[in-house]
Amino acid sequence: MIFWLSFYAFFFIASVYIGYCKGNLIAGVLLGYVLGPIGFILMCMSKDRKHIECPSCHAHIHKNSYFCPECRSKVMSTAV
Numbered sequence: 001m002i003f004w005l006s007f008y009a010f011f012f013i014a015s016v017y018i019g020y021c022k023g024n025l026i027a028g029v030l031l032g033y034v035l036g037p038i039g040f041i042l043m044c045m046s047k048d049r050k051h052i053e054c055p056s057c058h059a060h061i062h063k064n065s066y067f068c069p070e071c072r073s074k075v076m077s078t079a080v
């Protein structure tokens with residue numbers, strides 16, 4: 001019983017953390033709470049809404065940045 005509780009809590013916290021990192025905290029909390037490990041997997045596969053990929057060097061940068069911190073090229077923030 002304790003094992004399953006800690007197992008479940010681990011995936012709940014992990015999915016909340018992934019949701020926070022991806023700018024999708026509410027979905028992380030809900031999926032982790034309702035689905036546990038499955039919610040964690042869904043959060044892993046969900047789209048990162050907080051970061052975009054630099055078109056020049058493919059580095060992950062914040063979606064609001066105008067210049068890539070890695071290669072200094074201008075980034076069009078076309079968030080899809």
Ligand SMILES: [Zn+2]
Pocket residue numbers: 054055056057058059068069070071072073
């Ligand atoms: Zn770049």
